[in-house]
Amino acid sequence: MLPAVVTGFLSALSLIVAIGAQNAFVLRQGLRREHVLPVVLVCAGADALLVAAGIAGLGALVGDHPVVLRVIRYAGAAFLLVLAVGAARRVARPQQLDPASDGPARRSAVLLTCLALTFLNPHVYLDTVVLLGGLAQQHPAAGGWAFGAGAVAASVVWFTALGFGAGRLQPLFARPRAWQVLDGVVAAVMATLAVLLVVGG
Numbered sequence: 001m002l003p004a005v006v007t008g009f010l011s012a013l014s015l016i017v018a019i020g021a022q023n024a025f026v027l028r029q030g031l032r033r034e035h036v037l038p039v040v041l042v043c044a045g046a047d048a049l050l051v052a053a054g055i056a057g058l059g060a061l062v063g064d065h066p067v068v069l070r071v072i073r074y075a076g077a078a079f080l081l082v083l084a085v086g087a088a089r090r091v092a093r094p095q096q097l098d099p100a101s102d103g104p105a106r107r108s109a110v111l112l113t114c115l116a117l118t119f120l121n122p123h124v125y126l127d128t129v130v131l132l133g134g135l136a137q138q139h140p141a142a143g144g145w146a147f148g149a150g151a152v153a154a155s156v157v158w159f160t161a162l163g164f165g166a167g168r169l170q171p172l173f174a175r176p177r178a179w180q181v182l183d184g185v186v187a188a189v190m191a192t193l194a195v196l197l198v199v200g201g
Helices: 002-016 021-032 036-055 058-064 066-092 107-119 122-137 143-169 176-200
Strands: none
Touching (some): 002 036, 002 143, 021 036, 021 143, 021 176, 036 107, 036 143, 122 143
């Protein structure tokens, strides 16, 4: 069981750590120290749900219906472009980047954005449901679920470290210039991912 757990942990971690829209969003919330716990729970919980679905056999079903991923791909690209434009506007108006002056965002709005970044990203399904689900199937009997437990543990560890660890960088981001740089990177990442989603289709 232990080898399967470790394999699942390392496999999931290698996929999650890559820079993406979801990680950029969690980082920004962590820096603002705003609704961090609910965001971490949503991200980790979504991964747990999707990994479990993949182990249960949903991966094969998704693979047989590529139209579903195509719809998600274009919806996700549109959503990412909207977020990229928003980040670019914040770069152009740095006086709005100070959390104290900007005011706290509503929890419902933050969580809806987090859910959209998670479930409108076709790579999430490919990574968790198809890839991790397929890898889990290579472990006999309960070994597949042990692999899944390791993958979910990796998700919990990563998003917890990213969300709550980002707060340690807050003194650096007390300067509007630092927020400009971060939002510039966020805008570039989300715009690039949006283009790649469309081109990759």
